[in-house]
Amino acid sequence: MAWTMTAGDVENVARGAAVLGTGGGGDPYIGALLATRALQEHGEIPVVTLEELPEDALVLTVAMMGAPTVMVEKLPSLEEVIAPVRELGAYLSRPVTHIACAEIGGVNSTIPVAAAAALGLPLLDADGMGRAFPELQMVLPTLYGVTASPLAFGDEKGNVGVLQTVDNSWTERIARVACVEMGCSVMISGFRMTGSQARESLVEGSLSRCIAIGKEIVRARAAKSDPVAAAVELLGGRELFAGKVADVQRATTRGFARGQARIDGQDAVLMLSFQNEHLVAESDGRILATTPDLIIVLEHETGEPITTEGLRYGQRVRVVAAPSDERWHTSAALAMVGPGYFGYDHPSYRFDGSVEDLAEAIA
Amino acid sequence: MAWTMTAGDVENVARGAAVLGTGGGGDPYIGALLATRALQEHGEIPVVTLEELPEDALVLTVAMMGAPTVMVEKLPSLEEVIAPVRELGAYLSRPVTHIACAEIGGVNSTIPVAAAAALGLPLLDADGMGRAFPELQMVLPTLYGVTASPLAFGDEKGNVGVLQTVDNSWTERIARVACVEMGCSVMISGFRMTGSQARESLVEGSLSRCIAIGKEIVRARAAKSDPVAAAVELLGGRELFAGKVADVQRATTRGFARGQARIDGQDAVLMLSFQNEHLVAESDGRILATTPDLIIVLEHETGEPITTEGLRYGQRVRVVAAPSDERWHTSAALAMVGPGYFGYDHPSYRFDGSVEDLAEAIA
Numbered sequence: 001m002a003w004t005m006t007a008g009d010v011e012n013v014a015r016g017a018a019v020l021g022t023g024g025g026g027d028p029y030i031g032a033l034l035a036t037r038a039l040q041e042h043g044e045i046p047v048v049t050l051e052e053l054p055e056d057a058l059v060l061t062v063a064m065m066g067a068p069t070v071m072v073e074k075l076p077s078l079e080e081v082i083a084p085v086r087e088l089g090a091y092l093s094r095p096v097t098h099i100a101c102a103e104i105g106g107v108n109s110t111i112p113v114a115a116a117a118a119l120g121l122p123l124l125d126a127d128g129m130g131r132a133f134p135e136l137q138m139v140l141p142t143l144y145g146v147t148a149s150p151l152a153f154g155d156e157k158g159n160v161g162v163l164q165t166v167d168n169s170w171t172e173r174i175a176r177v178a179c180v181e182m183g184c185s186v187m188i189s190g191f192r193m194t195g196s197q198a199r200e201s202l203v204e205g206s207l208s209r210c211i212a213i214g215k216e217i218v219r220a221r222a223a224k225s226d227p228v229a230a231a232v233e234l235l236g237g238r239e240l241f242a243g244k245v246a247d248v249q250r251a252t253t254r255g256f257a258r259g260q261a262r263i264d265g266q267d268a269v270l271m272l273s274f275q276n277e278h279l280v281a282e283s284d285g286r287i288l289a290t291t292p293d294l295i296i297v298l299e300h301e302t303g304e305p306i307t308t309e310g311l312r313y314g315q316r317v318r319v320v321a322a323p324s325d326e327r328w329h330t331s332a333a334l335a336m337v338g339p340g341y342f343g344y345d346h347p348s349y350r351f352d353g354s355v356e357d358l359a360e361a362i363a
Numbered sequence: 364m365a366w367t368m369t370a371g372d373v374e375n376v377a378r379g380a381a382v383l384g385t386g387g388g389g390d391p392y393i394g395a396l397l398a399t400r401a402l403q404e405h406g407e408i409p410v411v412t413l414e415e416l417p418e419d420a421l422v423l424t425v426a427m428m429g430a431p432t433v434m435v436e437k438l439p440s441l442e443e444v445i446a447p448v449r450e451l452g453a454y455l456s457r458p459v460t461h462i463a464c465a466e467i468g469g470v471n472s473t474i475p476v477a478a479a480a481a482l483g484l485p486l487l488d489a490d491g492m493g494r495a496f497p498e499l500q501m502v503l504p505t506l507y508g509v510t511a512s513p514l515a516f517g518d519e520k521g522n523v524g525v526l527q528t529v530d531n532s533w534t535e536r537i538a539r540v541a542c543v544e545m546g547c548s549v550m551i552s553g554f555r556m557t558g559s560q561a562r563e564s565l566v567e568g569s570l571s572r573c574i575a576i577g578k579e580i581v582r583a584r585a586a587k588s589d590p591v592a593a594a595v596e597l598l599g600g601r602e603l604f605a606g607k608v609a610d611v612q613r614a615t616t617r618g619f620a621r622g623q624a625r626i627d628g629q630d631a632v633l634m635l636s637f638q639n640e641h642l643v644a645e646s647d648g649r650i651l652a653t654t655p656d657l658i659i660v661l662e663h664e665t666g667e668p669i670t671t672e673g674l675r676y677g678q679r680v681r682v683v684a685a686p687s688d689e690r691w692h693t694s695a696a697l698a699m700v701g702p703g704y705f706g707y708d709h710p711s712y713r714f715d716g717s718v719e720d721l722a723e724a725i726a
Contacts, residue, residue, distance in 0.1 A: 087527075091454070091525075157529050157533070158528075158529045159526070159527070159528040159529055159533050159537065160526075160527045160528075161524055161525060161526045161527070161537065162454075162524060162525045163522070163523075163524045164450075164522070164523045164524070165521075165522045165523075166520050166521045166522055170520070170522050173544050174522065174524065174541050174544055174545065176544075177540040177541060177543070177544045178537050178540060178541055180540070181536050181537055181539075181540045182537065
């Protein structure tokens with residue numbers, strides 16, 4: 001059923017999204033600032049379920065593309081957020097009817113809130129991943145034949161562009177180099193969908209889930225119980241490791257924040273590898289969790305999510321694994337977002353201990 | 364007065380354009396192949412003078428963007444040539460009325476012929492430079508406030524894009540990185556002009572001039588007189604040097620063919636520096652000619668133009684300088700295409716011996 005998102009919801013959307021964002025999707029504080037201001041200025045927005053979406057809807061996703069390390073320093077204006085949607089609406093010569101999140105992440109679940117408010121459009125309680133992934137084509141709609149293009153992109157200077165590409169990987173390639181040239185962070189809008197395309201391909205109820213997770217962390221903290229344990233239960237996940245951040249290596253290369261973090265535990269060491277998002281957690285040569293499952297870093301006491309660009313030496317953290325949307329474990333999906341795609345040679349373990357051999361899955 | 368271009372004109376257009384292209388603008392053989400086929404398939408095209416252009420015209424330039432070293436291996440199809448024009452026509456929601464050359468160069472004076480034929484549109488007897496330059500914003504229309512964007516670009520795979528940027532340098536920056544990602548060579552269309560904008564900013568009579576130069580080289584050769592001397596006279600230029608190509612250093616970096624060529628003469632050495640086009644000719648530490656004036660390499664006996672990517676060890680060549688359009692020597696133009704822009708610290712000599720100090724000119 002449709003519900004209304006108010007400025008009071010934003011903090012929990014951002015917190016929950018940063019949890020599900022597995023370290024990526026941008027800094028929740030920045031996204032929350034922007035969405036709160038937009039809701040205050042333009043009023044609350046209706047959030048509609050996939051079921052309620054009319055067949056003749058024209059849904060567009062709105063997102064910030066770039067390296068989170070840069071995004072934290074480039075808070076977009078509302079004008080910048082909606083410019084690609086306007087550009088695409090003009091290009092399509094049809095009015096956009098609904099806004100959707102491409103992914104769930106600190107910025108990329110709140111930017112669409114800001115866009116919907118500023119454009120006076122309803123927002124879908126859904127997203128394209130149920131988590132965050134670093135590349136543009138890595139959304140479930142790609143697996144259902146939804147084209148990323150026409151895709152519009154724009155920067156804070158006022159440069160905009162529209163791409164019409166032969167597949168979603170080419171949209172990623174061209175938009176990525178443009179993004180890097182434009183300062184490593186741009187606003188994008190694309191993945192045009194009808195009602196049935198959205199119903200078939202999106203992850204249902206993502207924003208409600210974010211709010212539930214965000215609220216639960218706050219509730220547990222207030223109740224002096226363990227917020228990490230509370231989050232783990234809601235996520236259907238498992239706590240993998242607890243320790244202190246001992247080393248972070250990070251470089252912003254080819255438009256991504258890539259790196260590794262070492263976490264020293266009581267009698268073991270955990271290594272996290274990331275490309276915007278956490279991709280692999282391993283200890284003692286053993287893979288504890290790997291993409292496409294969710295690897296989440298939470299602050300030890302407060303349960304607050306820590307993004308990959310927010311990892312700092314000395315932080316006391318707990319690392320949690322949670323299952324991704326089931327559809328990410330199909331062979332076509334694993335070819336797009338599995339460990340092999342990112343250059344890791346281990347099979348696609350599930351964090352619950354079952355193993356899916358990626359090579360086998362693709363063959 | 365309007366005239367008609369037939370398949371029989373193409374060879375001389377290409378030859379003359381490769382002379383004025385100062386080593387850049389692509390291989391004349393490739394461009395001629397494409398234009399000849401287009402004229403044979405679609406019939407001859409009307410070529411109109413700037414004077415005849417109606418005020419309500421919608422002129423678009425058509426060009427190939429990229430490194431000539433790559434362009435020689437990627438002959439575009441007619442479909443590929445016209446795709447960006449069609450894309451831009453749809454974007455502007457107004458019919459395109461005339462095609463113009465952005466620059467004069469082996470490929471970039473014949474590609475517009477092919478485009479005009481395939482689209483059934485008249486071609487302007489004019490271009491944006493009167494020569495070739497490596498970057499997209501380096502056209503006289505930029506100096507008259509004509510915007511490069513909306514600019515459409517497309518590749519052989521079927522990917523297309525439209526850019527709307529804040530200035531022409533940003534069009535260059537974003538289109539260049541997209542071009543590199545798309546394989547270092549794309550077709551582009553942009554620089555939308557009205558009749559009076561075209562009249563004010565373009566170089567008049569460029570295609571007629573190409574044909575005249577091309578014909579004169581052939582005539583002189585047939586008459587057993589010196590084709591280089593004949594070309595020099597038509598160009599109002601001067602022969603700078605004669606010798607043998609002794610060394611060519613060339614690299615295709617960041618979307619350009621950059622390098623240096625050493626030419627050994629009887630008792631001196633000439634160094635040519637290029638970025639797609641020849642930019643500087645120097646001997647014994649003395650600048651003989653420099654951008655924006657034209658530096659042209661012709662085959663010693665036949666007078667055939669040699670492009671920068673066609674320079675080979677052992678070729679016997681003669682190097683000619685010729686004056687550029689007068690407007691390239693204004694201070695605003697020198698800031699855009701003078702030696703300083705390309706990283707050379709010498710002032711903007713004119714090949715006739717007069718010196719314009721670039722720093723002074725800009726100040």
